[in-house]
Amino acid sequence: xxxxxxxxxxxxxxxxxxxxxxxxxxxxxxxxxxxxxxxxxxxxxxxxxxxxxxxxxxxxxxxxxxxxxxxxxxxxxxxxxxxxxxxxxxxxxxxxxxxxxxxxxxxxxxxxxxxxxxxxxxxxxxxxxxxxxxxxxxxxxxxxxxxxxxxxxxxxxxxxxxxxxxxxxxxxxxxxxxxxxxxxxxxxxxxxxxxxxxxxxxxxxxxxxxxxxxxxxxxxxxxxxxxxxxxxxxxxxxxxxxxxxxxxxxxxxxxxxxxxxxxxxxxxxxxxxxxxxxxxxxxxxxxxxxxx
Amino acid sequence: xxxxxxxxxxxxxxxxxxxxxxxxxxxxxxxxxxxxxxxxxxxxxxxxxxxxxxxxxxxxxxxxxxxxxxxxxxxxxxxxxxxxxxxxxxxxxxxxxxxxxxxxxxxxxxxxxxxxxxxxxxxxxxxxxxxxxxxxxxxxxxxxxxxxxxxxxxxxxxxxxxxxxxxxxxxxxxxxxxxxxxxxxxxxxxxxxxxxxxxxxxxxxxxxxxxxxxxxxxxxxxxxxxxxxxxxxxxxxxxxxxxxxxxxxxxxxxxxxxxxxxxxxxxxxxxxxxxxxxxxxxxxxxxxxxxxxxxxxxxxxxxxxxxxxxxxxxxxxxxxxxxxxxxxxxxxxxxxxxxxxxxxxxxxxxxxxxxxxxxxxxxxxxxxxxxxxxxxxxxxxxxxxxxxxxxxxxxxxxxxxxxxxxxxxxxxxxxxxxxxxxxxxxxxxxx
Numbered sequence: 019x020x021x022x023x024x025x026x027x028x029x030x031x032x033x034x035x036x037x038x039x040x041x042x043x044x045x046x047x048x049x050x051x052x053x054x055x056x057x058x059x060x061x062x063x064x065x066x067x068x069x070x071x072x073x074x075x076x077x078x079x080x081x082x083x084x085x086x087x088x089x090x091x092x093x094x095x096x097x098x099x100x101x102x103x104x105x106x107x108x109x110x111x112x113x114x115x116x117x118x119x120x121x122x123x124x125x126x127x128x129x130x131x132x133x134x135x136x137x138x139x140x141x142x143x144x145x146x147x148x149x150x151x152x153x154x155x156x157x158x159x160x161x162x163x164x165x166x167x168x169x170x171x172x173x174x175x176x177x178x179x180x181x182x183x184x185x186x187x188x189x190x191x192x193x194x195x196x197x198x199x200x201x202x203x204x205x206x207x208x209x210x211x212x213x214x215x216x217x218x219x220x221x222x223x224x225x226x227x228x229x230x231x232x233x234x235x236x237x238x239x240x241x242x243x244x245x246x247x248x249x250x251x252x253x254x255x256x257x258x259x260x261x262x263x264x265x266x267x268x269x270x271x272x273x274x275x276x277x278x279x280x281x282x283x284x285x286x287x288x289x290x291x292x293x294x295x296x297x298x299x300x301x302x303x304x305x306x307x308x309x310x
Numbered sequence: 311x312x313x314x315x316x317x318x319x320x321x322x323x324x325x326x327x328x329x330x331x332x333x334x335x336x337x338x339x340x341x342x343x344x345x346x347x348x349x350x351x352x353x354x355x356x357x358x359x360x361x362x363x364x365x366x367x368x369x370x371x372x373x374x375x376x377x378x379x380x381x382x383x384x385x386x387x388x389x390x391x392x393x394x395x396x397x398x399x400x401x402x403x404x405x406x407x408x409x410x411x412x413x414x415x416x417x418x419x420x421x422x423x424x425x426x427x428x429x430x431x432x433x434x435x436x437x438x439x440x441x442x443x444x445x446x447x448x449x450x451x452x453x454x455x456x457x458x459x460x461x462x463x464x465x466x467x468x469x470x471x472x473x474x475x476x477x478x479x480x481x482x483x484x485x486x487x488x489x490x491x492x493x494x495x496x497x498x499x500x501x502x503x504x505x506x507x508x509x510x511x512x513x514x515x516x517x518x519x520x521x522x523x524x525x526x527x528x529x530x531x532x533x534x535x536x537x538x539x540x541x542x543x544x545x546x547x548x549x550x551x552x553x554x555x556x557x558x559x560x561x562x563x564x565x566x567x568x569x570x571x572x573x574x575x576x577x578x579x580x581x582x583x584x585x586x587x588x589x590x591x592x593x594x595x596x597x598x599x600x601x602x603x604x605x606x607x608x609x610x611x612x613x614x615x616x617x618x619x620x621x622x623x624x625x626x627x628x629x630x631x632x633x634x635x636x637x638x639x640x641x642x643x644x645x646x647x648x649x650x651x652x653x654x655x656x657x658x659x660x661x662x663x664x665x666x667x668x669x670x671x672x673x674x675x676x677x678x679x680x681x682x683x684x685x686x687x688x689x690x691x692x693x694x695x696x697x698x699x700x701x702x703x704x705x706x707x708x709x710x711x712x713x714x715x716x717x718x719x720x721x722x723x724x725x726x727x728x729x730x731x732x733x734x735x736x737x738x739x740x741x
């Protein structure tokens with residue numbers, strides 16, 4: 019094992035953590051509520067670019083980050099109002115199609131506002147490099163990992179240890195029964211979207227910091243990788259989503275680092291299919307959470 | 311009563327829509343005088359009058375097809391290309407078009423996809439009946455170029471087309487881009503002279519034919535020039551995260567002593583890769599592919615791309631008066647039009663030159679533009695392009711060789727203070 023291998027592991031953890039953050043949002047929306055929001059990656063993209071604009075206008079990094087997160091929350095809420103609320107009593111296919119349309123729409127708007135070029139992502143976050151022997155990592159790597167761990171525990175606590183979380187899980191099980199016992203689904207569904215949005219926005223901002231530049235096209239990849247991580251992790255299990263996100267990041271990085279980038283996505287999706295064949299409920303999912 | 315009210319509202323709404331659409335159409339007609347001969351500027355009318363006695367060219371407009379690539383890794387070039395084409399079009403039409411008939415650009419999006427591009431070419435040939443096509447095509451020219459020989463439709467692009475592909479498309483296929491081997495030779499020689507480089511690492515796009523060709527040709531030329539060439543590192547055309555590839559490069563430098571790296575990708579991606587290199591503490595000199603010597607590289611790479619060497623046919627400090635005029639007008643228009651605040655570069659200069667060159671060739675060849683002479687006119691344009699010699703292009707003289715390959719000087723450049731500074735210029739045969 020040489021130092022380059024350990025460096026690649028650090029790269030993989032950083033990349034995988036960003037997938038994990040998006041996957042956690044998917045776990046909340048799709049895994050628990052069954053709301054398949056295919057515009058979730060674009061929510062991340064909106065947060066990323068709004069943060070960049072705020073930084074360019076002179077806001078310090080914490081304020082720019084907060085602005086980006088709020089914008090992502092607003093975008094997520096708008097998606098709920100436009101793509102899900104009108105179709106609560108319809109088949110799930112209609113909202114899915116609606117979110118695909120929303121994804122393309124948001125991407126088009128972003129291209130008009132920020133251009134189609136990849137843009138250098140300078141938002142005032144001090145990127146400090148640390149060396150431990152031959153291994154190097156940056157303050158961005160630390161921030162990505164810490165943010166992922168903190169958000170994972172916070173969300174798990176919210177969903178499994180609070181009254182709000184119990185309400186969310188109740189409406190996920192059966193809306194009518196939840197109503198009968200006095201739970202109002204509307205506000206809770208809105209809350210899930212409002213929580214998922216800023217998390218995606220922060221994930222996008224961290225990806226921008228890690229990748230050095232961003233383009234309005236990166237949302238689609240975030241959507242696919244986030245969904246794969248959610249399925250692979252076990253739908254409702256946030257620890258599973260994080261674990262799967264990290265695994266995807268590591269596989270991608272090791273493919274590029276030791277074989278060829280040409281097989282990067284192909285191998286990830288092939289492993290995903292294989293993993294589901296062997297364990298359909300996902301890595302940390304249970305059979306009881308699976309539905310037909 | 312309610313029904314009548316509803317009907318009334320629908321009628322009013324439809325009426326309003328009709329008014330809005332009609333006014334929009336009128337506005338469009340007003341804003342594009344070149345599309346209508348009756349609205350042509352004075353100089354154009356004068357030119358038309360002077361040719362009235364022997365009308366060489368007939369019809370209301372001479373059509374040229376324009377393939378854009380708003381998607382994919384070269385998407386950053388598309389808006390600049392569009393602005394440059396529009397500039398040249400206005401100039402050409404203000405000078406009288408083709409024997410008094412204005413030129414019209416018919417634009418279609420090729421999506422950076424060879425299948426879509428072949429569809430666009432077929433549509434240009436049979437439906438739009440254009441006399442020639444310009445623009446850029448995807449990184450798979452082998453799927454696109456040979457079609458123009460079959461369609462007998464002149465195609466002149468700013469994209470790389472190897473000599474065997476040009477041969478298969480002769481005499482209708484042309485490229486304005488210098489051969490990649492010539493540009494690789496010029497930039498590697500420069501790196502050897504400046505940095506005394508000995509071992510080359512290469513990073514290039516492995517999942518596109520043009521990316522692979524660039525990478526393999528660069529390595530071949532480096533070997534010919536005496537460099538030791540290490541195993542290449544391939545990246546994906548759609549990748550945005552290059553940390554793993556750069557770490558792999560770091561490993562090559564540490565274990566095998568690479569002291570020069572060539573990067574083959576579109577400009578904005580090369581900027582990102584170089585920025586990542588600097589972030590990971592890699593400071594060896596960088597050679598950028600010809601496709602990377604664009605404003606996109608400087609925008610995405612910032613300070614990190616300072617010192618990057620490349621070969622192209624553009625240098626910001628070129629004293630050519632035509633370039634100075636082009637840059638001034640391009641950047642003035644970019645203040646108010648899309649793409650805002652962008653700068654002129656080789657790709658925009660190419661498109662500007664191609665429109666002007668096609669207009670000159672059509673004028674000189676005396677195309678008739680009559681529907682019954684469409685095939686003959688296209689043949690005249692192709693022959694005319696093959697005989698181009700010392701055309702005054704942006705940055706220098708341009709000729710076209712018998713294989714459809716442009717002949718012009720190679721400029722070796724270095725990025726300094728966010729600009730492409732000229733290091734050396736030479737004809738490919740002398741580089």
